[in-house]
Amino acid sequence: MKTNYLHVHRLRRVYVWELPVRYYHWLNALAIIALIITGFLIASPLALQSNQEATNRFVMGWVRVIHFIAAYIFFFNFLFRIYWGFVGNKYANWKQFIPTSKKFIKEMWTVFKIDILMLRGKEHISIGHNAMAGFIYFLTFWAFLIQCLTGFGLYASTATWWLPKMFSWVPAVFGGDILTRQVHHWTMWFFILFAVIHVYLVFYHDYVEGRGEMSSMGGGWKFIEEDVFHDEEFHTPNKHDANKHKPKKTSSDES
Amino acid sequence: MSNELVPTKQPTYYEEVERKGYSRRDFLQFVSMMTAFIGLENSAIGQVAKALETKPRVPVIWLHFQECTCCSESFIRSSHPIVADILLDKISLDYTETLMAASGFQAEEAMQNTMKKYKGEYILCVEGSVPMGADGVYCMIGGKTSLQILEEAAEGAKAIIAWGSCASNGCVQAAKPNPTGATPIHKLVKGKPVIKVPGCPPIGEVMAGVIVHLVTFDRIPELDGLGRPKAFYSKRVHDTCYRRPFYDAGLYVESFDDANARKGYCLYKVGCKGPSTYNACGVMKWNNGTSFPIQSGHGCIGCSEENYWDNGRLYDRASSFAGFGIEANADTFGKVALGVTGAALAGHAVMTNIKKKKLIRNLEDEGKQSEHELKS
């Protein structure tokens, strides 16, 4: 029996997205979808007709309640993700979102060549999110911040809890609620465009890379070519301090 | 230097009330109304009454710059006659172009005297914005520009009240392109507390409340992040609006002549700005508590908010998007962007299958080959 390993890649199962990252991701996606739908309804409510007395109806009330519940989930989930950027694995580390090294920027260019210019790059792209994706998520996190600031800023005047009240300075920066609301509304479009492109690109990478991109947010696994996996250079867009993860030498090693 | 226009000893407010022929009962009625308006407990009524009985009236200089005088109008029509008679009428006001008897040099002299005599004690009320364009020539009084007059008067003022939207945030004359360079007061005076009382005009009782607070406690009322007294500007019109149950129920006026309008539904969809406007209209109402815009079937236009004249349209929820024409708003723009994105992604998918054909074929072949090896 002759096995020709030269043509067939041997794949490594790599645990990329830990369970908390996956929980974060889907909670985030659901919250954002709920916020977009309810946000749209707040911005331009449906023309409902009813013979019921207003006292017996609470349609818009519920839309707002859902918006605010989803907003709280979204906010705390976001805080959790920032925390996880410090304690999670190297793929989830905060450094992998910010272009701070030549290596990171070079990989962004590589991804641009492969994804947009459709050139056949020989370079490998990272196992976790690639440099371009990481950078886009970084921008997305800023949009998260803007949306939380403006959202809680609008909420502050009706809130009784100290947490949203802490945001009452936000409308003052914009000179009032009118502009704050508009900024909140415009930012929503960033989320819509992001979600559409993001989902498309997940499909695309799954298709052209064959690494199991789509299911990686389900089970956490990606399937990486053995030779790529062996070179740590290809693991993350920015270098990760590997020493921290190497098993410590013990006295028994020395003897 | 003698001048009859400025009496040497200032009478107390109560003395003036009596002189004007009001009864003690009228006075107390006024006091309890004001106490409630400025957001104090009932127990503070005594304190307010005492302050007005014992404290000499505070000298006031009231300047008029680029404005329409609606603030003064609102103030003298405030529901309790004592407001107009005592706080504003000849007595408290040492200088105000609209209402004072004096004119010309005599008037200017009265102002100069007050400024000298009560340095550090008088309240400076400013109605109107200051035009900064063309060296200030758009509004000059007695040969001085508004800015010069303001700076001179602000110098010795104890506190400054910016009446109305003009003085607080520029109002309509500051609308794009702001030809006169209309500028609100807080941007021009430094180192003095400025109390903003926005509104076009502000509610008369609110104006009176601010003055009563200053007199009673001898300090400025608690202000919010934008410099407005919290007692009157901490709630949105939307949160005190009697049509709010219709908003929450999802029942809206779709156009001003529909059945919903007759039923008194919420005016949100015909452009009501109540949800982004901080004012006391829903609680105090206007003209002796008779009514307020929403009660008469017209949405709030957000007259007490900064930039309400440029930030959006009066009868529409969505605001126009600068640079994209009158009809375009953020959603039109967003929908176009979404369409373009969709088309780009579809194009990208097609290109992927063409340009990366070999790559994808290889991946497929790899899979087939694996199975092949299994058989062999």
Ligand code: HEM
């Ligand atoms: C992905 C995130 C979010 C999206 C897409 C979103 C979208 C929207 C939209 C489109 C509106 C209507 C604005 C208009 O009147 O034109 C709105 C209103 C609002 N949102 Fe959000 N939002 C998000 C997150 C948040 C967060 C985190 C909060 C925090 C509490 C929040 C609080 C509010 C409030 C208070 C309003 C005004 C509701 C009212 O006054 O009735 N939003 N949102």
Ligand code: HEM
């Ligand atoms: C509203 C919808 C969605 C939003 C807002 C969203 C948002 C995000 C964000 C913020 C990240 C970065 C996660 C991190 O590293 O912390 C991410 C990563 C990821 N998402 Fe989503 N997502 C959405 C839908 C989806 C869907 C439908 C899928 C797939 C079926 C998916 C698959 C992935 C994958 C695989 C990653 C890892 C990225 C990589 O390997 O480069 N997402 N997503």
Ligand code: SF4
């Ligand atoms: S009429 Fe205006 S202020 Fe009143 S509930 Fe409707 S949107 Fe709010």
Ligand code: SF4
């Ligand atoms: S209802 Fe709105 S527009 Fe009307 S006076 Fe009050 S704040 Fe101004």
